[in-house]
Amino acid sequence: MTASHTARRRSGRPVAVALPALTLALSSALALAACGGDSATDRACAARDDLSTSVQKVITDLRKGNVGDARDQLGDVRAKVSALGDAVGDLSAQERDRLQPQVTDLQDQLKALPDAGSLAELRTAIGRLNTSASTLLSDLGTDLTCS
Structure with a gap:
């Protein structure tokens, strides 16, 4: 098994890609809540x-x-x-x-x-x-x- 296989989640997306996307989504949600609430x-x-x-x-x-x-x-x-x-x-x-x-x-x-x-x-x-x-x-x- 290669390193790229071990760094993938079951969905097939690399963890390195999924983590920044999750961080961006959470940051956006917090920013919207902070300025509009x-x-x-x-x-x-x-x-x-x-x-x-x-x-x-x-x-x-x-x-x-x-x-x-x-x-x-x-x-x-x-x-x-x-x-x-x-x-x-x-x-x-x-x-x-x-x-x-x-x-x-x-x-x-x-x-x-x-x-x-x-x-x-x-x-x-x-x-x-x-x-x-x-x-x-x-x-x-x-x-x-x-x-």
């Missing part, structure tokens, strides 16, 4: 996803008639909107100027929710909130190319 855009996209999940919980609870659970979830929605506002505040001036008015509108709608006295008023208010949130989430996804 904590940008203002990444934080805004993550906040967008968190808000979407929270709003959907409220909508699901309302559809099931769980008004108490829906009201309980509103605190989480408020926190997620606040976090999204913070993340949008860290974006470039152009992105921030486009998105911040929508975040402010959403915050204003959330403040008005406690004024809903009846189930019908609450559903209407949350329906408007859902529409505004959906528009904002869509705009964020488009403007920031969130996945």
